[in-house]
Amino acid sequence: MNERLERSMYSFVLRYSGRQQLYILMFVVLSWPIGFMLLDLPKQIINRALGAAQDVYSLAVLGFAEIPFAISQSTFLVLLCSLFLALVVLNNGLKFHINTTKGRTAERLLRRLRYALFSRVLRFPIPHFKRASQGEVISMITAESEPIGAFFVGAVVDPIFQGGLLLVALGFIIVQDPMLGVAAAAFYPLQIYVVPRLQKKVSALGKARLRQIRHLSDHVGETVGGIVDIHANDTSNLELSRFADRLGNIYNIRFEIFQRKYMIKFINNFLDKLAPFLFYLFGGLLVIKGSLDIGQLVAVIGAHREMSSPWKEMLNWYQQQADARVKYDQVVSQFDVPDMLDDNLQHSDPEEGFRFEGDVELSNVSLVDEDEVRRLANLSIKLAIDGNLAVAGAGSSGKEYFGMLLARLATPSSGQLIVGGRNIVELPESITGRQMTYVSSSPFLQSATVRDNLLYGLKYRPLRPAAYDDEEAPKRKRDFVEAAGAGNIDFDFRADWIDYDAAGVTDSNELFVRMVETLDVVELSDDIYNLGLRGTIDPDMRADIAAAALKAREALADRLEEDEYRGLVEKFDRATFNTNASVAENLIFGTTVGDAFDHNLMAENPHVLDVLREADLIDDLLKAGREVAETMIEIFADLPPGHEFFEQYSFISSEDLPEFKTLLSRTDKHGFDDMRPEDRTALLSLPFKLVVAQHRLGVADETLQQKILKAREIFAEKLPDDLRGAVEFFDPEGYNAAGSLQDNILLGKLVYGQAEGGKRIGALIADTLDKLGLRGAVLEAGLEFQVGVGGARLSTGQRQKVGIARALLKQSEMIVLNESTSALDPSAQDRLAENILNARDRHGVVWIVNRVGMTSRFDRVIVLDDGRLAEDGTYVELDQDGTALRGLLESA
Amino acid sequence: MSLNEEVELLRNIPLFAKLEPSKLKLLAFTSERITYETDQVLFRQGDVGDAAYIIVDGSAKVLVETGEGEIEVATLGRNDFVGEIAILCDVPRTATVRASSQTVTLRITKDLFFRLVAEFPQMSVEIMRELASRLEQTTQQLREALAQNK
Structure with missing residues (x-):
């Protein structure tokens, strides 16, 4: 899937569904003679079976053969009618089969198209996202591909199918009377001439509509993203009117499309209805003259009715294909971006025997960004992969680009970046992404649990298959065959992806210990602990934690009897009124x-x-x-x-x-x-x-x-x-699934107005849990906290900490921190730097610092100035009068 | 103690004495009633002041930190109002207040206090009066002290 997307819709369709199309066509061709017979039989019934009695009746087959039957008239009628019924059943059976096959093929093609588009998004060069709008990309992959997919199969089969039906009907009429055939088709040339001309304008409008719809979805996306600033600036009116303006444009375009489409339909319908006029007039005259029998005329009129439906379908098809082509072109052109990441680099595993060691060497590296601004100029630096380095510089020094270069999130415009003897642009993502971990200042968090987010960096590919029961297994197997059929990746999303090796552990227990250690390094464990206390758990899933909470409840109840804590908590007791709970809570007595x-x-x-x-x-x-x-x-x-x-x-x-x-x-x-x-x-x-x-x-x-x-x-x-x-009723013996862990342990209310009551009880709970060895259980519950969309339920500082913890968890050879602690207060930043350097004593750390003061902790410091290397040395060497570092220190 | 009793109590404090009963009720209803055990600290010298306290019941010591340790400078009892300096003029707490028995207080946050003052001009007049009388008292003490030193 590394080639470009097919430029035209037809090459895409033929390439990925050619065989199915052929298969469907086969059935389509099969349906033609049946269609002809269905038209012909009524005529034979009227003319032959209901005509004058004869000795031998003959059945005409497709106008070629005559099969004689020496049977009675009524038997012949029954025979013809049964044949008619059989053909109706056969015809509908064929149509059903054709349509389901078409449906399946269409869904596969749509799936393939969407997958191809999404996989391209993952390979866009990163600077491209500065210009690509999220709303537009979303609308292209979701809404816009839908009608294309719906049209896909019909693209080839429909015109042949409907055209065939049309020809069959026309052929039938010509067999009856050539003149009538000419009359039936008299207006088609005119329609074929006029319609495309009208449709052209409609297609252009369709293109414009698509653009407007993209702007619209983009606007919605921006509004959701910028909602705080909209309120803060009181610009809802501006946004509303902007939106109304866009809707107005779309309204105008849509209405014009509607009018034109209706116009096309109108012309067609009108011309269509002219034909019967000719039939009645000239056909009638022929009947009066006796050169056409009445049965023939009825059949011809029937045949013409049969013609009008496929003709309409053809017309519809024509309009749809024009529409789908516009959409396809518009979508595909947006997804062919120059300098996309090579597919092989993205998916191949590290080659056998590759070791990530030695030096990282930049020689004459320059970086020019997409606006042609030079961000880094002629950098030549050599650093040990396992060393630690601080990169300092003013805001415009280009230091953040230095970090992105090291993680190959940007590639040098000129010069070379050699890692362990290999040019970084040749290294697959399986090496750069796993061994050179990059942490930005605003790490992206999935809308999932803290745990999922911490482990996100350990999931490269499915490692242990998921267990499916007998019922699920065959279904999953079918799913994968289907996925492969549409060119989708065949990795099982539900398998266990966690790479324990990458975290330097052997099983999930050790992994948990590692996670807790890592949380300690980034000073997040207290926060997670509190989230755990305030969060709920599913006692069926985590019976162990629920049982531990009940044990803690008992222990806490004893402690609350001590003088120091007496009167701080009013326990829930079914027999007494709790004066610190609301009347509603007292009545319900539950969560x-x-x-x-x-x-x-x-x-x-x-x-x-x-x-x-x-x-x-x-x-x-x-x-x-x-x-x-x-x-x-x-x-x-x-x-x-x-x-x-x-x-x-x-x-x-x-x-x-x-x-x-x-x-x-x-x-x-x-x-x-x-x-x-x-x-x-x-x-x-x-x-x-x-x-x-x-x-x-x-x-x-x-x-x-x-x-x-x-x-x-x-x-x-x-x-x-x-x-x-x-x-969920309060139950002194049981776990309350709706209540938080803390509520379960307390099973009561803090007494109102006791000085520092909450704090003292909080400390007591923590102490009780620690004594019972339950801190781990609470942390585990805290790891199950859902962080919300983009981690919105965490603070900025907490998000940064999760980002760093995620990077530390996988023991990559080098970690690049790009102002990753900027949201924390200065002393916390210093503590974190100390912790992280200690935790990674044998592995490399490159830290693009947001506070120059932090550089004193590092073995080596480089200072960038306007994209150039200004200074390079130890902190002591550089901390002299007149140096750039001193300048930065003094201005900080 | 119910809201009405608290209102009676507030009425006995000069600062609030002239407020209408409904305002006193508002004050009582919107402020938190906090119980301190013996030796628990209401606030510490040097802390940022965020609330003033009315002693509803019990007693407390006012302690000032000096180089040689804490010196008790005053004892507070029922109806005393304490901690208002820090919330009026944004200075750190000038003393530590520690409960010397079980003490019940009404805690009036700085926010609430200023909102009340802004809402009811009557109260600011009362505060001015109270502060002026305290200033007068302090000046008098100073005068006496100077006279003794002569």
């Missing part, structure tokens, strides 16, 4: 799953209302709700609407406050019994958010609390089956 029992919607939930009614709580809660509302109105009424206190503290939003005021005066007049239903819901929803210990409103007294406890029992007992999944 909610999904939004069936969303605390804001409790008062509308039918089950909750049933429970409250049964526990005789409605009036109490309405009363509590009224008191809450009164207090809120008293406290917040004077604040301007939209004041931030509302959001932070109030039970009622500023918009709803006036509403509640009138609501209260209404209830004062009418009492609770005659309340409007919506008033009732509004009031009833207020007390659910109440946390007795925190809010101190004095509305949920002992009696109310006791009643809620009773309601708690009813709630659990009468929970309908369809809501069972919406609650």
Whole structure:
């Protein structure tokens, strides 16, 4: 798959589906005589079987042969009709087979095209991405290839198939009467002349539409990416109007296409309908003159009707192929980019016996970027692969390009870069990518778990096959045959790809130890630990961690009895009201799953209302709700609407406050019994958010609390089956799958307002877990944290740390860090540099530093100035008056 | 202790004495009530100040760090307001405050405090009055000290 994409759609189609096309054609040709017979039989039925009685009836086959039958008239009729039925079945069977074969071929071709396009994206030269827009590439691979794929198979077969049907029908008419045949086809030359001319304009418009659609998807992509800045600059109006403008362009183009297409259809339909006019007139005259019998005329008109459908199909085909060709050309031209990475370099394994050792040698290396700006000039440097080197320079010194060169993310414009005796441009990616690990300042994270992201750098190819059960295995096998049939890669994505060797370990246990060590090096383990505590685990998948959490719960409960911690946690206990949990939590006594029992919607939930009614709580809660509302109105009424206190503290939003005021005066007049239903819901929803210990409103007294406890029992007992999944009840003996690890260990609420309560309990939990040897289990849970799209749920600094950890995990010969710690504070950067240099004592480190001060830790320092090598030596040698390094140090 | 009791308590503090009950309720409702055990520290000298405290119950010592160790300069009890200097003028804490028994406080964050001041001009007048009287007090003390030194 290293050649260029086929320039024309037809060469692509013929190349990858020639055989299938031929196969389909075979059936198509087979269907013609059947079609002819289907036209001819009705005529024979009318003229021969229903005509005057004869001794011998003969059946005409395709106009050549006559088969005589010495049978009765009715038997002959039955024979002809049965033959007709058989042919109908056969004809439809053929069509079905043709269509499914076409469908399969089309899907394969589409799959192949998309794969080819995507594999090209992976080989684009990196600078190309500065210009290529993500939205456009996405829309080309997804939306634009779809209609091309749909058209692919029809490209060859359809015109032949439909054309054949057309010729069959026409041939039939000519056999009946040549003149009528001429009449039937009279307007085709005109149509064949006019339609392409009209279609040409439509194709040009189609091209323009495609461009506009690409801009549109690009705009959507940019908006999603820049959403923060759009809000920060209040430019939503600008974006909306820009979008509306684009939509306007598309509207105009589309409408014009619609009009023109309809015009073409109109002309065709009109000309089509002119033919019957001729039939009725001239055919009728022939019948009157007696030179054409009525059966023939009926059959001719039938045949003409048969002609009009394939003719329309041909026309459709013509329009579609014009459309698909435009799209194909437009897509393919975008994916033929000069200087693409050689396919072999991307996929071949390192050759036998290649060792990555010796020196990295740059001789006269220059780098000119795509804007013709010289970034590096005549660099000649030799560095040991296992040494450590700091590269310093001002922002415009080109130092980041130096790092990219070493990892072959950029190639020298002139000069040579020799690694271990080999020119770097000849090395396959299996060597450059695995042995010269590059870490940018904004590493890309997959939308997956932390663990997946750390191991991302160890997955070069499937190493251990996935286990499939008897049911799955044959299906997977078929999938792979199919994939190969469409030229897709035959690696099993679900296999185990992790290369333990690359990480210097032998199995998954050792790998975990290595991961923890690496997290320590980049100072990420505490963060992961906290993520683990706050995260949920699946107790079925990780029964070990769940069991450990239950053990920790027990141990913690003992510790909480100690003087130091007494009164800091209020445990969940089925028999007592928890004053540090909200009324809703007290009622449900569990963790909610999904939004069936969303605390804001409790008062509308039918089950909750049933429970409250049964526990005789409605009036109490309405009363509590009224008191809450009164207090809120008293406290917040004077604040301007939209004041931030509302959001932070109030039970009622500023918009709803006036509403509640009138609501209260209404209830004062009418009492609770005659309340409007919506008033009732509004009031009833207020007390659910109440946390007795925190809010101190004095509305949920002992009696109310006791009643809620009773309601708690009813709630659990009468929970309908369809809501069972919406609650995970607190269970002192069991693991709560919906709750976080920490919630499970605590099984209670922090008591409100205890100085440093959260901190002290956090420390106690950590201590308890450590004593039980469970730190590893929590870290493992933390590694399962989903980082979000592009790692958005981590901070920038955490993302950088994950990027470095990922690189450190595979023990490559050289690691190139390109300002990889820039988001951390200076002291953390220094600590990380120290840790990383220690962790990689026998392997090379090239660090493009963002703070010059860091260079003092390295054995060797080079300073770049405007793309040239300004200084090269040890830190001590270079840290002199008047040196470039000193200059940088002083200006920092 | 309920919100209403806290409101009563706030009313006894000169700074808040003249505020309407609803404002006091707002203050009480929006500030956190924190309990300190004996010897727990409310804040330390030199820290950045982010909140002021009202002692609701219990007592606390005000300690100033000197070269020779901590010196106790004052004792705080019920209704005392402490920590306001650091939030008013953005200086680090000038002293350490440590609970000398179980102490319950209302913690008013700097944010909340300034928002209240901005919202209710009455309060700033009260603060000015309080500060002026303290200045007067300090000047008096200075005068007395100077007189003694003569």
